[in-house]
Amino acid sequence: xxxxxxxxxxxxxxxxxxxxxxxxxxxxxxxxxxxxxxxxxxxxxxxxxxxxxxxxxxxxxxxxxxxxxxxxxxxxxxxxxxxxxxxxxxxxxxxxxxxxxxxxxxxxxxxxxxxxxxxxxxxxxxxxxxxxxxxxxxxxxxxxxxxxxxxxxxxxxxxxxxxxxxxxxxxxxxxxxxxxxxxxxxxxxxxxxxxxxxxxxxxxxxxxxxxxxxxxxxxxxxxxxxxxxxxxxxxxxxxxxxxxxxxxxxxxxxxxxxxxxxxxxxxxxxxxxxxxxxxxxxxxxxxxxxxxxxxxxxxxxxxxxxxxxxxxxxxxxxxxxxxxxxxxxxxxxxxxxxxxxxxxxxxxxxxxxxxx
Numbered sequence: 001x002x003x004x005x006x007x008x009x010x011x012x013x014x015x016x017x018x019x020x021x022x023x024x025x026x027x028x029x030x031x032x033x034x035x036x037x038x039x040x041x042x043x044x045x046x047x048x049x050x051x052x053x054x055x056x057x058x059x060x061x062x063x064x065x066x067x068x069x070x071x072x073x074x075x076x077x078x079x080x081x082x083x084x085x086x087x088x089x090x091x092x093x094x095x096x097x098x099x100x101x102x103x104x105x106x107x108x109x110x111x112x113x114x115x116x117x118x119x120x121x122x123x124x125x126x127x128x129x130x131x132x133x134x135x136x137x138x139x140x141x142x143x144x145x146x147x148x149x150x151x152x153x154x155x156x157x158x159x160x161x162x163x164x165x166x167x168x169x170x171x172x173x174x175x176x177x178x179x180x181x182x183x184x185x186x187x188x189x190x191x192x193x194x195x196x197x198x199x200x201x202x203x204x205x206x207x208x209x210x211x212x213x214x215x216x217x218x219x220x221x222x223x224x225x226x227x228x229x230x231x232x233x234x235x236x237x238x239x240x241x242x243x244x245x246x247x248x249x250x251x252x253x254x255x256x257x258x259x260x261x262x263x264x265x266x267x268x269x270x271x272x273x274x275x276x277x278x279x280x281x282x283x284x285x286x287x288x289x290x291x292x293x294x295x296x297x298x299x300x301x302x303x304x305x306x307x308x309x310x311x312x313x314x315x316x317x318x319x320x321x322x323x324x325x326x327x328x329x330x331x332x333x334x335x336x337x338x339x340x341x342x343x344x345x346x347x348x349x350x351x352x353x354x355x356x
Contacts, residue, residue, distance in 0.1 A: 045123025053107035276333035
């Protein structure tokens with residue numbers, strides 16, 4: 001007869017057995033860690049809020065020095081940084097000083113690929129409280145944010161100017177980290193005009209125009225959004241314009257290339273169809289549409305698209321999509337997919353043309 005000890009040695013301990021196998025111990029530990037994952041988000045948000053990475057820009061410092069610079073409690077700050085260091089966000093040396101790491105660098109405000117604004121906003125109650133209601137969204141097939149706040153997310157943001165500015169800044173920060181990879185992958189040869197539909201403050205359009213000096217471009221988004229554009233630089237003088245509007249109704253017409261970056265994932269299929277129809281009606285026969293979003297792959301491996309899909313389920317009424325799902329959306333709106341590029345897992349490029 002097999003006893004508990006031999007089962008444990010073989011790694012086949014049954015549920016309820018007094019002895020656990022090493023594999024079962026690891027599984028238990030990993031599951032417990034996952035259940036407390038929100039603490040990492042809270043810790044990142046706290047470190048970003050108090051500018052800890054900025055205070056380490058000139059070199060390592062101990063918790064007392066950092067606490068004095070940030071105006072916080074030294075003991076609590078030490079515990080927070082020790083916790084983040086377990087994920088290689090900061091590093092503690094043998095003398096108790098904390099160092100910046102590769103993961104901590106984007107928490108600085110003065111880096112080209114800073115994510116501080118993004119992390120700050122994702123730590124606000126509108127995101128936390130929505131995530132806490134995920135179970136209700138799953139039960140009812142609705143959106144957690146709307147269940148919690150009673151209005152769609154973008155309506156709530158529009159009614160809160162301070163949150164709106166912070167959110168737009170956070171999205172610009174996130175977009176900036178991907179822009180060079182996306183622009184480098186796209187071919188704008190043969191084009192002279194481009195429209196960035198739902199382009200926010202214009203970071204992507206700015207990068208496109210810088211890389212393609214023969215292009216002129218139009219930034220198209222809500223009036224309150226394009227008012228904060230970043231296109232007014234000497235090198236782009238005379239090559240850009242802004243146009244406020246609602247992409248569900250229409251978009252500027254006649255351009256050679258239309259960009260839709262991180263737009264369609266924010267909306268359900270029927271609303272995406274309206275956006276795509278607006279683009280189709282505006283485009284000349286030779287025009288191209290570049291849909292830029294993470295594509296969800298098959299299989300069980302982690303992927304940014306799967307994470308963003310959960311964010312969409314909690315905050316917006318959108319969703320992440322597979323390549324086949326994007327192809328179906330585009331086909332229904334009168335497009336044909338010409339090719340798919342994958343410069344980064346966070347942002348694949350689906351290039352579509354008018355269907356013949």
